[in-house]
Amino acid sequence: MGTVRACRETSKPSTSSPPPVTTTSTSRSETVNGSHEFKIDGYSLAKGMGIGRYIASDTFMVGGYAWAIYFYPDGKSVEDNAQYVSLFIALASEGTDVRALFELSLLDQSGKDRHKVHSHFGRFLESGPYTLKYRGSMWGYKRFFKRTALETSDYLKNDCLLIRCSVGVVKSYTEGPKIYTIAVMPSNIGQHFGQLLESGKGTDVNFEVDGEIFSAHKLVLAARSPVFRAQLFGPMKDCNTQLIKIEDMEAPVFKALLHFTYWDALPDMQELVGMNSKWASTMMAQHLLAAADRYGLDRLRLLCEDKLCEDVAINTVATTLALAEQHHCFQLKAVCLKFVALPENLKAVMQTDGFDYLKQSCPSVLTELLEYVARIGEHSVIVCGHGNENILLDGSDVNGRRVKQRIF
Structure with a gap:
């Protein structure tokens, strides 16, 4: 009898199968920074208040937490026998395991910028940022400065000390891939206001410019131009707002000014002057720049400046x-x-x-x-x-x- 062999083919991956999907995410850690300056006026009167007693700054906010500076004129610890002043920063609001970087500085008041600085910022920290466990937790130095040296230094001037504290609260978050795509249309508020001007509906003020009458809306003009706002609603507003006469301006220029005020865009200069001429377009941009400056329309002034630079x-x-x-x-x-x-x-x-x-x-x-x-x-x-x-x-x-x- 012959020998029968059973053979099994090894399956191979299909070349038509989709590639594996790889997703990514990133964890980011950064600091939210802030500083506070604490002035101690009358240092000599604060001396002798006792070891462990302090002067506190007003609270200040950094990274969503309240902080305060604590200065001990006679030191914080009995063992130092009041030979040193102590300086600390404390968490003054509720918080658990708040991680932060700190910098405590005694400011040189001689103008030489030789400040006494103890800082976490800008250097490698073996144990990372300092962690404050609860409200009232503190970081600082019991022996910040020897009192005798402090009182003969440039840090003390006119019986006044200046202390600066910088805090950098560590915030961590993870970024992942977007799982959605929403197409947001560009803003069309200018188009809406422009159509309001063209419709003429609801106008409540008229301007006479070089013999032509232009109708507009007080609120739109006041929202866009500080000059119009003062003219229409200020203490020295025009008594007759039904018809305001504009001097020293040509009608096409005022029409262009109104166009920008509503549309937030330059009109077609050549169409406005009725001439297919680069020279005429430049002349209109010159007049419009002056008008923009006159009515405090800074964006229009810059647009005209840009156009004139090109032409x-x-x-x-x-x-x-x-x-x-x-x-x-x-x-x-x-x-x-x-x-x-x-x-x-x-x-x-x-x-x-x-x-x-x-x-x-x-x-x-x-x-x-x-x-x-x-x-x-x-x-x-x-x-x-x-x-x-x-x-x-x-x-x-x-x-x-x-x-x-x-x-x-």
Whole structure:
């Protein structure tokens, strides 16, 4: 008879089976930090109150717990025979096993910053943060400073001591993977307010600007602008809020101002002025920046400043530079100075009407411009005058020869 063999195949993992899922989590520990300064005025009167008796600071909160500083003028322990002052920090609220880092400092009052500091912060701790078991638990030093040394030191001034205590409460938490995904739509509050303006419903104040009438809502304007708030609700509010006349502003500029106030976004500048022109758009941004500064709309002012930085050009840069100086737009001013000072731009800019306006309205900017031009050309600058007077650049060329260049 033949031999019958039973064979069993070893199963192999299916290549089509999904890969194993790996999840992660992270435990994080960090400190919530806070400090308190405790002034002891009349130190000499506190001496002699007795060993174990203390002066306590007011309580202060750090990391969700109340703390207090305890100062013992005659020391905390009898065995030290009142030769040392003692200093402690105590947990002043209910808590169990509160882990924290501490720093106790006696402040040098001579101005030399030679403080006496005992600190857990910034160093390796073999046993980790200190643990306070219950309310009233303390950490500190029985022999913080010898009394005789303290009383002849710069820590004591005008019979006054300054103590600073820093506390870092340890908080631990574990982060795991999100098990949900919720798509949150972007905020559309601006759209809602913008549609309210366009509908005209509920308006309760009108403005006359350059012969045109604009209707708006007092509460919206007051919420957005401190100037409108004072004008509409302040002690010196306008008596006639049914029609307020706005001087020194063009109607399209006020319309753009209202658009931003409701929509929280810039309007289409070219559509607003009715011209497909970069120059017209820049002019509108200039006027709108001034209006934003006038009504305390800081975000609008920054948006206009950003747009003007992008659109610096020969025919508008001088007026933009004057505007930047008048409304304290420091980044815009720097961009304009750099643009004007370029050799290929300087003469062209000086021939524009805007440059005459710059000389008349902001003569101090000319000095800064000259200094900027001089730095680029490595010249020393002699300013002979402003306004319609001549101004010279006096320096040396690359070969060391003396040169004078009349620029305007």
